[in-house]
Amino acid sequence: MKGRFYAFHPIVNFSYYMGAILLVMINQHPIFLFVAFSILITFHFFNDCFNHMKQWLFFMFTTGILIFLINPLFNERGRHVLFEVMGHRVTLEASLYGGMSALSIISVLMLFISYNEVMTPNKLLFLFSKFLPQFAILLMLTLRFIPLMRRRLDEIAAVQVSKGISVKQGPWKERIKKGMLYVQILLTYSLEEAIQTADSMKARGYGQKKRSTYEYFRLNKKDSLTLLFLVILLSICLYGRFTGLGTLTIYPLMESIGLVPVEYFILLVYALFLCFPLLVEIGEVIRWRLLN
Amino acid sequence: MAFIELKHVSFTYPSADNAAIDDFSLSIEKGEFVVLFGSSGSGKSTVLRLLKKEIQPHGVLKGEMMINGHSLSQDGMPSSQVGFVFQDPENQVVADDVLHEVVFGLENMGVMTNEMRSRVAEMVHFFGAESLLHRKTHELSGGMKQQINLASVLLMQPDILLLDEPTAQLDPVSAREFLDMLVRLNEEFGMTIILAEHRLDDVFTIADKIVLLKNGKCIAEGEPKQVIETIWDSQEQPFIPNIPTLYLSTTKKENRRDIPLSVKEGRNWVQELNLIGQSKENRAHKEIQDKKLLEVKDLLFQYRKEGAAVLNELDFTLNKGEIYALLGGNGSGKSTLLKILVGILKPINGKVTLLDKPLKAWKSLEIAKKVGYLPQNPKIFFVHDSVEKEINDTMQKWNITNQTEVNNLLQRLGISHLLHNHPYDLSGGELQKAALACVLLRKPDILLLDEPTKGLDPISKDSFSKILHNLQEEGITVVMSTHDIEFAAQNATKCGMMFQGNITSENEPKEFFKGNYFYTTMVQRLFRHLPDKEIVTLGEAISLCK
Structure with a gap:
């Protein structure tokens, strides 16, 4: 993949991935996770028709299904009993919990696959050499x-x-x-x-002076604006998360799955953040269409 | 006062009995091109290393060294003033990516990014290396790597450039390119260059001053022509390149005027001679029996499925008693071919027949019995920590019990005194011979040598060439890949040129070198304009001119 998103400054790429992984991990809510999952699937499809994901597919889905199954198998807590098998109660709470963990793990994996392609060793080296x-x-x-x-x-x-x-x-x-x-x-x-x-x-003088680094990447105005944009989106989501929005309390008492009005706003911001690379690529395609 | 001044410098390595450098004095003016030469272990590298403070070896140093009026023992001189390029192109690379490699020195100096950018842009352009910048360093050929190393050092803008046998591992064309770059730096930027070298034919023509070292002492020093004349009648004669040797051995002392160094000067001199007749020296050809030992047909080999073919539609035949020299650029597939012949690599397509039996049908131990292989880098040949242990191990493995025979072999190769040394402590030539001894113990019919003369000084090369001839007498057939054309011309019975995975031309040395420009000997270049004078080696030329 050598799209427009790849061409951004490494700090933008890096911030996006770190932010996205963080969000997918902390926003444990079925609707949020489902949205994230759909966006990432679309993103991978749009990029290379799952070309890079192919070799991971088996691993991803076996882990997902295992996690989804194991939780209700060992965990009987919860008030809503779905059914009973040989004296073992399978509850809605445990299944939801398992499902959310599975979706979250799969999403993180998908993010890592794309991270691996975008963050080349060169970019990583550049980021670390500063600090x-x-x-x-x-x-x-x-x-x-x-x-x-x-x-x-x-x-x-x-x-x-x-x-x-x-x-x-x-x-x-x-x-x-x-x-x-x-x-x-x-x-x-x-x-x-x-x-x-x-x-x-x-x-060649190694260890004599404080090293400087050759900067291959310049942070231009567009990069800074993008970074600012991403940081604002991320802050809103994090703020929402810390006030208890965008997450589903399951234990001790399960909330209703439906969202409160403010949560719809948070979901929008959340989706916008995750969508960002997709939006950039789509914007690029449209621009090419218009130009030609 | 001279730019670089060494006064009575002596240097002794720790726990060494003799001084590596012994009362050595040398003064070099700014902008001079100086060549240090001498046998391995004569102290060339030590002198160069002493001049670069960061990599000065540990030991006892006496005497005074001054660069540009600063004493080297004091601080105050920026280290970036002196640049150093090492022998092995591979080992001095630090980064995995060319751009990182090139800027490594600048980053260490703490140069700001903007300045780095402009310096890099300029230097990369000067070297014409734009296309290489984003490649991985290990994909580059030895010649390219060495140029990148040079570029990296030059970016630090040194006044003095020290080079320790920089072309020893390069093919003739790359070596020539590298030297041309040095000449440009010297002439266009007035850079002071000190170069230690074994291959002297080319460098003597460009040097302002040459210095001969022996056992850490300076034996002769001065202008190339002058030094050549003084060492002509001494023991150091093998160091003199071909063209001056030809001149000196055929011209009487009283007739000598200007000693020709380059092909151009040499031709002018040859033109004055009236050459009649053919060379009387006929190569003592050993009858080559028409008995095929190895045969390769329609060989295809590639390292990776999607990669390019390294060897393609290659045919090759080896007859008993031959010494076959494979020539060709870095990366043309010479080493790969040798590895296929010894059965290490399996061909993808095509037939390899060893002694009328397909190579596939041989067991690897049986191949090892028939075919001896000496790798380009003899260090990885050794498993044990002393030569003696290695030899004993080989004897055990192959059930050799005749100790006198082994001792004879060691005597003949001249390495009996090295038995207790660690292989890594030996010089290039000694290491080569020690590995050869282990191979010869199992009495192979065929010997495959991958660049046996790499990094050898002229004296070791002569002794190696004698060993080769002895082996031929004994009926051992040899295939060697080499960059050393003079060596191939002297010793081979057949030469083959590898290009793009194929042996594109193959002939006896005389015919083989006739049409080549780069892959040919100095002597052949000298006589090529004369019709019907097919002269390739020095011996032939001397007998013609006498």
């Missing part, structure tokens, strides 16, 4: 090191196989022994080579 420069450099080294170790291990395996030391043959005990040997070579070798990397870092 935590040491962490940022650690992240950068790690990003390079993990694939590097993999490639080295492949190389080592290749050479050792040519010598007749293979992990693919022989009894299990032997194989494990040989595997450990590979890892041992990998570690000694990598440590040896890392001395050169350290020299190269020192030679």
